[in-house]
Amino acid sequence: MPGSDVPWLGRRIREERVRQGISLRGLAREVGVSASMVSQIETSKTQPSVSTLYAITSALGISIEDLFTAPPAADGGTGVADGSGPAGAVQAGAGAPGAVAVRREAGAGGGAPATVLEALGSMRGARLGPLVRPDDRRVLTLDSGVTWEMLGELPRRTVDFLRITYPPGGTSSSNGGLMRHPGCEYGFVLSGELILTLGFDEIHLRAGDSVSFESTTPHRYRNEGSEPAVGIWFVLEREH
Secondary structure, eight states, X not given: OOSEEOTTHHHHHHHHHHHTTXXXXXXHHHHTSOHHHHHHHXXXXXXXXXXXXXXXXXXXXXXXXXXXXOOBOTTSSBSXXXXXXXXXXXXXXXXXXXXXXXXXXXXXGGOSOSSHHHXXXXXXXXXXXXXXXXXXXXXXXXXXXXXXXXXXXXTTOOEEEEEEEEOTXXXXXXXXXXXXXSSEEEEEEEESEEEEEETTEEEEEETTOEEEXXXXXXXXXXXXXXXXXXXXXXXXXXXX
């Protein structure tokens, strides 16, 4: 798989919950899962489903983008470079679980950026791009093997630009429930097939099909085919 896994998902959720003074049981109650499940997600012993992750971010008032960004390092520095892409790509580190290694490949001698792309990529703030190579993507691996790959990110923009993969049998909700979250989403299927349950309707999506709808409409994705379903998704998250 291209890109690098995001090992700090659980840590970011826990830090935000504690910062807001929400108890483990309180968040579990709000999300509709057990406190044990939230604890396992926070300690990276299990991965949330798509629907559970959206429920958590909605309850905490944070965006999916926030979870793709590394938390501050223990020494007070940041877990990622100021820019992203070739000048500051995030990679999963070796050693202890959850370790993060930061690859910094600034211009020769570490001097001023040599190109416009390099200069844009080094701007302060959460940014991924403007050019993102496959090896520079940040990847979230969720329950049932669903993966989200961040294709680009601009600071202070609540838009998730994602390459989404549902393996055979993959689903956005492991318990079969429908999810809803603020905003709207636009999707385009590159390969494979997906079944979208949207309200009371079931829509069979094939390669070349596109879909757009308000994310407050209860919905669920699942792949009942024999090959991975891959698509490009834009999820516009409304401000809380």
